[in-house]
Structure formats: structure tokens, C-alpha cells
Amino acid sequence: MKKEAASPPGVFLLFFRWYCHPRMRDYIEGDLMEVYDRRVKESGKRKADWKFILDVLLLFRPGIIRPRRPYQDLNTYGMYKSYFKIGWRNLLRDKGFSLINVGGLAMGMAVAMLIGLWIWDEVSFDSYFEDHDRLAKVMLNQTDQTETSTDGTIATPLEDALRTLYPDDFERLSLISWNSDRVVIFEDKKLSAQGRWVQRDFPEMFTLTMLSGSRQALKDPSSVFISASVAKAIFGEADPINQAIRIDNELDMTVAGVFEDFPKNTTFYSTNLLLPWDNQANRNNRQTSWSNHSCELFVLLSEKAGDVTALSEKVKNVPTPHITKIKEEILLHPLDKLHLYDEFENGKAAGGRIEFIWLFGTIGAFVLLLACINFMNLSTARSEKRAKEVGIRKAIGSIRQQLITQFLCESMVVALLAFVLSLCVTRLALPFFNAMAEKQMQIPWNSPEFWGMLLGFVLITGIVSGSYPAFYLSAFKPISVLKGTFRVGRFAQLPRNVLVVIQFTVSITLIIAAIIVFRQIEHAKSRVSGYSREGLVTVNINTPDLDRHYEVVKDELLRAGVVAHMSKSSYSPAHFSSNNGLEWPGKDPELSVNFRNVNVTPEFGQTLGWEIVDGRDFLADSHADSAAVIFNETAIKIMGLQNPLGEPITFGGKQYTIVGITEDMVTQSPYAPIEPTMFFTDGWKGVILMRLNAEASTSESLAKMDAIFTKYNPNAPFQYNFVDDVYARKYATEESIGTLAAFFAVLAIFISCLGLFGLASFVAEQRTKELGIRKVLGASILNLWGMLSREFVLLVVISCSISIPIAFWFMDNWLLQFEYKTTMSWQIFAAVIFGAVVITLLTVSFQTVKAALSNPVRSLKSE
Amino acid sequence: MKDFQLGEFEEIVILTVGILNQSAYSVGIKDEIELRLSRTVSMGALHTALNRLEEKGYLKSHSGESTEERAGRPRRYFEITALGKKAMQHAKDTRDELWSAIPKTLWQANLAGI
Numbered sequence: 001m002k003k004e005a006a007s008p009p010g011v012f013l014l015f016f017r018w019y020c021h022p023r024m025r026d027y028i029e030g031d032l033m034e035v036y037d038r039r040v041k042e043s044g045k046r047k048a049d050w051k052f053i054l055d056v057l058l059l060f061r062p063g064i065i066r067p068r069r070p071y072q073d074l075n076t077y078g079m080y081k082s083y084f085k086i087g088w089r090n091l092l093r094d095k096g097f098s099l100i101n102v103g104g105l106a107m108g109m110a111v112a113m114l115i116g117l118w119i120w121d122e123v124s125f126d127s128y129f130e131d132h133d134r135l136a137k138v139m140l141n142q143t144d145q146t147e148t149s150t151d152g153t154i155a156t157p158l159e160d161a162l163r164t165l166y167p168d169d170f171e172r173l174s175l176i177s178w179n180s181d182r183v184v185i186f187e188d189k190k191l192s193a194q195g196r197w198v199q200r201d202f203p204e205m206f207t208l209t210m211l212s213g214s215r216q217a218l219k220d221p222s223s224v225f226i227s228a229s230v231a232k233a234i235f236g237e238a239d240p241i242n243q244a245i246r247i248d249n250e251l252d253m254t255v256a257g258v259f260e261d262f263p264k265n266t267t268f269y270s271t272n273l274l275l276p277w278d279n280q281a282n283r284n285n286r287q288t289s290w291s292n293h294s295c296e297l298f299v300l301l302s303e304k305a306g307d308v309t310a311l312s313e314k315v316k317n318v319p320t321p322h323i324t325k326i327k328e329e330i331l332l333h334p335l336d337k338l339h340l341y342d343e344f345e346n347g348k349a350a351g352g353r354i355e356f357i358w359l360f361g362t363i364g365a366f367v368l369l370l371a372c373i374n375f376m377n378l379s380t381a382r383s384e385k386r387a388k389e390v391g392i393r394k395a396i397g398s399i400r401q402q403l404i405t406q407f408l409c410e411s412m413v414v415a416l417l418a419f420v421l422s423l424c425v426t427r428l429a430l431p432f433f434n435a436m437a438e439k440q441m442q443i444p445w446n447s448p449e450f451w452g453m454l455l456g457f458v459l460i461t462g463i464v465s466g467s468y469p470a471f472y473l474s475a476f477k478p479i480s481v482l483k484g485t486f487r488v489g490r491f492a493q494l495p496r497n498v499l500v501v502i503q504f505t506v507s508i509t510l511i512i513a514a515i516i517v518f519r520q521i522e523h524a525k526s527r528v529s530g531y532s533r534e535g536l537v538t539v540n541i542n543t544p545d546l547d548r549h550y551e552v553v554k555d556e557l558l559r560a561g562v563v564a565h566m567s568k569s570s571y572s573p574a575h576f577s578s579n580n581g582l583e584w585p586g587k588d589p590e591l592s593v594n595f596r597n598v599n600v601t602p603e604f605g606q607t608l609g610w611e612i613v614d615g616r617d618f619l620a621d622s623h624a625d626s627a628a629v630i631f632n633e634t635a636i637k638i639m640g641l642q643n644p645l646g647e648p649i650t651f652g653g654k655q656y657t658i659v660g661i662t663e664d665m666v667t668q669s670p671y672a673p674i675e676p677t678m679f680f681t682d683g684w685k686g687v688i689l690m691r692l693n694a695e696a697s698t699s700e701s702l703a704k705m706d707a708i709f710t711k712y713n714p715n716a717p718f719q720y721n722f723v724d725d726v727y728a729r730k731y732a733t734e735e736s737i738g739t740l741a742a743f744f745a746v747l748a749i750f751i752s753c754l755g756l757f758g759l760a761s762f763v764a765e766q767r768t769k770e771l772g773i774r775k776v777l778g779a780s781i782l783n784l785w786g787m788l789s790r791e792f793v794l795l796v797v798i799s800c801s802i803s804i805p806i807a808f809w810f811m812d813n814w815l816l817q818f819e820y821k822t823t824m825s826w827q828i829f830a831a832v833i834f835g836a837v838v839i840t841l842l843t844v845s846f847q848t849v850k851a852a853l854s855n856p857v858r859s860l861k862s863e
Numbered sequence: 864m865k866d867f868q869l870g871e872f873e874e875i876v877i878l879t880v881g882i883l884n885q886s887a888y889s890v891g892i893k894d895e896i897e898l899r900l901s902r903t904v905s906m907g908a909l910h911t912a913l914n915r916l917e918e919k920g921y922l923k924s925h926s927g928e929s930t931e932e933r934a935g936r937p938r939r940y941f942e943i944t945a946l947g948k949k950a951m952q953h954a955k956d957t958r959d960e961l962w963s964a965i966p967k968t969l970w971q972a973n974l975a976g977i
Binding site: 024026027028029030031032033034035037054055058059060061062063064 | 889890893905906907908910911914915926929930932933934936937938939
């Protein structure tokens with residue numbers, strides 16, 4: 001037929017068919033065709049086509065377009081709402097359980113958050129400097145015969161050599177002296193601050209934030225940069241720029257810039273003065289010897305220098321030709337690694353602080369896991385209560401996937417609640433944690449990354465803690481559950497018991513570790529040191545005035561009865577310097593040993609209270625003994641001298657005669673073996689050492705000392721250090737590990753006990769009827785208590801037997817690093833087992849005794 | 864319940880369905896409206912209105928015969944339900960009520976104006 005030839009534009013017909021709701025597609029298409037057909041007859045195909053197109057387009061409207069999926073828009077939003085509601089109601093129904101769940105999880109999360117903040121702080125160390133990824137410190141590898149030792153102190157000529165030999169690789173270099181205490185004087189104000197000599201590139205290299213003045217101003221050798229805190233202390237609100245200040249009462253400088261204080265997590269924290277390297281007072285700037293290692297060198301790699309390892313390899317031989325006795329090479333250690341990788345082995349960075357990051361990261365994860373396990377255990381333990389719900393849900397058509405989602409939603413509710421709680425806990429605990437970890441951490445409330453990470457963290461916690469219950473509960477068979485024949489089998493308890501064992505294994509391991517760390521510290525502290533550190537005070541000779549008036553000060557202090565003895569030495573007895581340039585008769589020419597060398601005045605021995613085991617002490621007249629040397633016993637042993645007294649030795653190009661031997665004294669690391677030490681009477685001495693008069697009160701003595709020192713040293717504040725305080729700082733690392741480990745151990749055991757408490761209450765509740773019958777039949781309360789508690793104690797004992805070998809292995813490895821170490825006696829382990837069992841019994845007994853005491857009539861009367 | 868919602872175009876459509884009685888289907892309704900009210904009715908607007916009316920329960924529909932001119936597609940016939948009749952009546956009543964409430968003087972004033 002003719003009509004058949006006329007058909008509407010195919011594309012639009014297809015378009016219509018595509019978008020139209022299937023329910024109406026046929027009818028409307030029929031309409032379209034009918035109208036089209038009519039129009040073709042009336043006004044021709046062309047017009048009809050256009051009208052057809054118009055109709056199709058006009059039909060493209062909400063009521064007619066099909067929904068995106070063929071069925072009605074069925075999102076499961078409503079179900080989620082219901083899941084959260086049911087979850088919330090379940091929480092409210094069992095307030096005790098919920099409290100344990102949420103509280104334990106919050107605790108775990110708070111710990112994880114604190115540790116996360118700590119790790120973040122450590123990892124972001126030195127990121128304050130803009131070019132931190134291109135900065136590196138030059139380290140020195142000294143290889144003698146077999147062993148390579150690495151150190152951060154280099155010789156000054158190295159800087160010039162690197163600068164001229166590799167101009168393309170190094171954009172900037174700066175020699176930096178070690179931090180030293182300086183006295184800053186402005187008019188009548190005096191202030192002690194730490195300062196470094198730095199080269200002119202330093203401000204640009206480390207992108208100092210200048211609060212006033214320009215970074216270039218340090219080129220002038222008489223200018224100085226001060227930190228904002230020093231500026232505020234000295235000048236208050238006044239403008240410090242171009243003010244003249246006096247340093248150590250001998251050096252006149254002009255303030256040329258004020259920089260923002262270096263934050264605590266940077267290498268230069270506590271450096272408050274930057275002094276220009278080229279100043280005449282900097283002894284190091286005239287130093288040209290390659291063998292005098294006296295300062296640090298930092299470099300900024302140029303953009304095109306490429307990989308720091310390759311560059312390090314390229315430049316490592318720079319100092320080698322200048323050193324004859326040992327092989328010396330340099331190593332570029334990236335600034336980003338400087339803090340975390342501070343230990344070296346065979347001239348390469350080999351761990352260090354990074355190990356603590358791993359350690360505490362692991363502990364944090366474990367503590368969080370313990371809290372998650374609580375949730376799992378309590379959820380599965382209560383599963384019988386919810387078995388009917390699962391059965392009904394399944395009977396009315398829930399598929400397993402939906403039930404899993406439901407239980408995951410419930411754990412998410414708990415995780416969210418715990419998260420809110422843990423944020424509060426973290427906020428409150430942060431000041432204490434900061435004090436303990438010696439940090440200045442803050443919660444970055446405004447950082448989106450922080451919130452993103454927290455969100456992920458909550459999700460992960462929710463999923464981890466909810467996964468096991470979700471899979472366990474959703475696997476129930478509706479028929480057996482609803483018939484009432486469902487019993488949780490004997491093996492249903494097995495996973496729960498395994499989880500409890502894991503919890504206690506982790507907790508007990510942590511506790512043993514903490515105890516052994518503290519034992520080691522105690523052990524080192526109680527080591528016989530060979531002299532008494534009590535009442536031993538040092539004062540640095542920080543101005544020429546003090547050096548000049550030393551004898552007068554000494555007389556006055558002795559006369560005032562403030563000090564019993566007083567002497568000068570080159571260093572505090574808490575740390576002596578060392579040198580390896582000692583020669584003695586019969587020395588193996590290959591041997592290279594570092595001897596601690598100390599310059600002292602003759603009264604030093606009395607002040608310290610050393611024991612001379614052979615020979616004599618220095619004579620009071622130091623000039624007579626200027627060529628005398630006293631060694632300690634270890635030194636004599638190393639030198640291998642049969643009759644040491646009277647033997648000549650050579651040190652620093654000068655000959656000395658051995659006049660005496662002292663008993664060994666612990667002066668360096670409390671964990672290391674005694675080091676060989678020698679004492680001379682000549683040479684530079686920078687520290688005054690005083691033994692306070694034991695009869696006078698310390699505070700009064702210090703006040704008198706202050707007056708006398710200020711009288712003769714008016715331009716410097718009176719500053720002193722107790723040797724025992726300084727020495728105690730050597731325990732700082734171990735103490736902070738110990739404190740943190742103890743802190744986490746306590747938390748871990750607390751969380752585990754919370755879980756145990758919940759489990760015990762559940763078991764007691766489940767067995768009420770059984771207990772009632774037993775009581776009626778004559779069981780005593782003690783019987784019942786024993787029966788209920790036995791199971792838990794058994795679990796804890798199993799945990800102990802697993803954790804003891806683990807702890808032993810770990811701590812044995814940890815102790816290996818110390819030469820002077822404690823032993824792991826069986827008493828520690830016995831005590832820990834005993835403690836764990838007692839804690840378990842205490843936790844469990846509250847519930848079991850309650851259950852055992854309850855009146856059987858009440859539990860048996862209702863059926 | 865008491866609230867019978869009927870838009871202006873919907874009212875026209877349901878009235879036309881009533882006029883066509885038993886033989887009301889989309890193209891027929893469209894033709895009828897265009898004939899009587901001399902306004903063009905787009906297919907989209909008409910189908911939307913018919914759907915809405917059916918959703919509201921004022922109309923019900925059934926499939927009719929398929930014809931050759933419709934390329935084998937069935938017609939969909941509409942008839943007014945009891946609820947639809949009530950809604951129509953309600954619409955008429957409310958309008959009448961409003962009409963009767965207009966004072967007669969309005970018309971006279973208009974006349975006077977001319």
C-alpha cells in the first residue's frame with residue numbers, strides 16, 4: 001500500500017522508544033503513528049515528519065520518561081535507616097554491654113589516634129623547611145682497618161672543596177657550629193640563649209621566616225639574627241633591628257634580623273641565635289686542617305643534581321686524600337632521614353628512631369585490635385539473644401548479604417559513638433601525652449586530610465570489629481533457630497576463646513616488655529659509678545671575666561662554706577670528650593683507640609672523690625705536674641703496660657709521665673663498658689666543678705653561689721647544672737620507651753579486662769538456671785565461683801605461656817644493644833603470670849560471685 | 864480526601880473524556896479538544912495529563928483493539944471513575960459557587976462602562 005511507504009524519521013522513533021516508559025510505549029507509539037499517518041495524507045510527508053519530530057521532543061517530559069532502571073526506584077536508604085535504628089535500640093537495651101563496647105573501643109581509638117599524631121609528628125620532622133627534600137647533612141665515614149664509624153662532625157675545608165669542585169650539584173652550602181650557650185647582653189638585660197655560627201647561605205637554605213630584616217643581612221660579619229622569642233625577651237615590643245647587643249661580654253654585634261623560632265620538630269629547635277661564620281670570634285673560620293673535625297655541614301642540592309644517593313657516591317672521596325692514617329669518606333644524609341635514621345652501620349644509614357615508629361605503630365594497631373576483639377566477643381556471645389531476629393528476618397525474605405550489612409551498620413554505630421568519645425579523650429589526654437613524649441603536638445582540627453583519615457579509620461574499625469559477628473550471625477539457619485532447637489555448639493566458643501587468648505597474649509607481652517625496660521634502667525642507675533654525683537655542680541666558664549676571677553671566686557665560696565671542693569675541668573663528668581692521638585711505649589702501630597681526655601686542675605680528684613689505686617694524685621702546684629698524666633684502670637689494661645708508673649706517653653705532640661692510676665668511673669653511657677680515660681693538668685678548661693658542702697642546705701648554698709658568681713661575673717646570668725641531673729638525661733630515651741610501653745600495657749590490659757568482664761557477665765547470665773539447680777542440690781558458693789572462673793583463668797594461663805617466649809625473644813634482642821644489662825630472671829615472668837591471674841580473677845569474680853550469690857528461687861521460679 | 868485536585872488542563876481533558884464517553888482514547892481526545900476549543904494540544908501534555916488523572920484515580924483505562932493505521936499498536940481507552948465524577952462535580956460546584964458569589968452589580972458596572 002501507499003501508506004506503508006511513508007514512515008516517520010527512524011532516529012526519532014528509536015529515541016522515543018528508548019526514553020518512553022515501557023508501560024505507555026505501545027499506546028503512545030500507536031498515537032504517534034496514527035497522527036503521523038493522518039498528517040502524511042493531509043499535508044505531505046515532509047511536514048508530517050517535522051511535526052512527528054516536534055511531538056517526540058514534546059513527549060520527552062518527566063511523566064513519560066522511563067525511570068533509569070526498569071523497576072521503581074528502590075534504593076535501600078530506608079533499610080539503612082532501619083538498621084541504624086535497630087542498632088541504636090540494641091545499644092540502649094543492654095546498657096552495660098554497650099558501655100563496655102563503646103568505652104573499650106573509644107579507648108583503643110584514642111590510643112591509636114595519639115600514636116597516629118605522634119607518628120605524624122615524627123615523620124614530618126624538619127618538613128618546616130621549604131626545601132627539606134633537597135637538603136642534606138654531610139656525614140663522615142671513618143674506616144680504620146675493619147670498622148667504619150659514622151659521625152656528623154666534619155672538617156671545615158670540606159665546605160670549600162665541595163663548593164669549588166661540584167658547583168653544579170650544590171646550590172648552597174653552610175657550615176654550622178654546634179649549639180652552644182651564649183650570654184646575650186643588651187643594656188641592663190642579660191639572657192642566656194643557644195647559638196650557632198652559620199655561613200651566609202644558611203638563612204636561604206633553611207628558608208628562615210624573617211619577621212624583620214632580610215635573609216641576606218647575615219653576610220655582614222658583625223650582624224646577628226635572633227629568634228622571635230629572644231627578641232621579645234630582650235626588646236619587648238621595641239624594634240630590635242640595628243640595635244647593638246653584646247654576646248658573652250666580649251663580642252659587639254648588631255641585630256640584623258628576627259626569625260620565627262624553629263618549631264620543636266626541627267633539627268634546629270632551641271637555636272635562638274644565628275651568628276655569622278666570618279666573624280673573628282669564630283675560631284673555626286680560620287681552621288684549615290682536614291683532620292680537625294669540629295663542625296657540621298649542610299648542603300642544598302641543586303634542582304638538576306638528581307638523586308642524593310648517586311651524588312653521595314660521586315663526592316664521597318673528597319676528604320680521602322687529605323687524611324693519612326684512616327680512610328675517610330663523606331656521605332650525604334638527606335635531611336628527611338636525618339631524624340628517623342640516626343644510626344649507621346658500615347657507613348650507611350641503618351635505622352634508629354624509625355624503629356620506634358614501627359614499634360609504636362604496631363602497638364597502636366594492637367591496642368585498637370584488642371578493642372575490636374571486645375566488640376566481636378560480646379556480639380557473638382550475645383548471638384543467642386539475636387538468633388530469633390535473624391531467623392525471622394531470613395524467613396520474611398532477607399538475604400544473607402542484607403543481614404551482613406545490618407550487623408556491619410550496627411558496628412558502625414558503635415564505632416561512630418566510640419569515635420566521638422575518643423576525640424574527646426584524645427583532646428583531654430594530649431597535654432599529658434605531650435609531656436610524656438616531650439612533644440608539642442596538636443589535633444589538626446582544620447585539616448581536611450585529618451578528617452578524611454579519621455573517617456577512613458572509623459570505617460576500618462567498624463568493619464574490622466563488625467565483620468566476624470556479621471558473618472557469624474548471618475549464617476544462622478532460620479528453621480533451627482525458629483524451632484527452638486538451636487544451640488550454640490561447643491565449638492562456637494572456640495573462636496571467642498582464641499580471641500581472648502590473643503588479647504591477653506598482647507597485653508601480657510607488653511607488660512613484660514615494660515617491666516624489663518624499667519629493670520634495665522634501674523640496673524644502670526644502680527651501677528657503681530666510682531664517685532658520687534650527689535651535690536656535684538658544674539658552671540660553664542662563659543665569659544673571660546669568670547676565667548680571670550676564678551681564684552677569687554673559689555676563695556670566697558670556700559670561705560662561705562658553700563662548697564667543699566672546687567676545681568676546673570675541660571668537660572662535665574657527665575660527658576667527657578675523646579681523642580685517639582695517644583702514643584705509648586709498645587703500642588701496636590695499627591691500633592686506634594679513642595681515649596677520653598680531660599684537662600683538670602689538681603683539685604679535680606678531690607672534688608670528684610676518685611680513688612687512686614696506684615701512684616699518686618696530682619700535686620697541688622699544677623706547674624710542677626704539667627707533664628703528669630693519670631689514667632684509669634681500663635686505660636692501663638688496654639695499653640697493656642706492666643709497670644705503668646713512670647712510663648712516658650705522647651699526646652698532642654707532648655710527652656707526659658704516668659704518675660697515677662684511678663679506679664674506673666662511669667662517665668659516659670650508663671650502659672656501655674668503662675672507657676679508657678686520661679687526665680692532664682694542662683690545656684683548656686671550660687667548666688667549673690664544685691662539690692656542695694653536704695652540711696649546708698642546697699637552696700641556701702645556691703643562693704650564696706649566685707651572689708658570689710654575679711659579683712665577679714656581672715655580665716652573665718648565673719647558670720649551673722647538677723651533674724646527676726645531666727647524667728639522668730642519658731636515661732631519657734629508655735625512660736620514654738619504658739613509660740610509653742607501660743602506658744600502653746596498662747591500657748591494653750584494661751581493655752582486655754573490660755572484654756573479660758563483659759564475657760563473664762554474659763556467661764553468668766546464661767547459666768543462671770544451671771547455677772540455681774546446682775545451688776539447690778547443695779553446691780557451695782565457692783564451688784560455683786571456682787567453676788565459673790576456672791575457664792577464664794585457663795585462658796589467661798594459656799596466654800601467659802604464649803606470650804612469655806615472645807616477650808623473652810623480643811626483650812633479649814632489645815637488651816643486646818646494651819653492654820651493661822640486666823638479666824631476665826624467671827621471677828619477672830612468675831610475677832607477671834601471678835599478676836595476670838589475680839587481675840583476671842578480680843575482673844571475673846565480680847560477676848561470678850554475684851551469680852553464685854543470687855537466690856536460686858528467683859532464677860528457677862519462672863519458666 | 865475532600866480535596867479534589869484538578870488543574871485547568873486536566874479539567875478540560877476529563878470533561879472531553881466524558882463527552883467522548885466509552886470511545887475516549889488519546890488521539891480522539893486530542894482531536895475533540897482541538898475541535899471544540901480551537902487550541903492545539905501537544906501529545907506530551909495530553910499523555911502527561913492522562914497519566915496524572917489516572918494516578919489520582921479519576922480515570923481508568925483499558926487496552927483496545929489494534930488497528931493497521933496505528934502500526935499494530937493498541938488504543939488505550941479511558942473512562943471516568945466514580946471518584947473522577949465526584950471531582951468533576953466538585954470542580955463545577957466550586958466554580959458555580961464562586962460565580963454566584965460575584966455581585967450582579969459587577970456586570971452592570973461593566974455595562975455602564977461601555
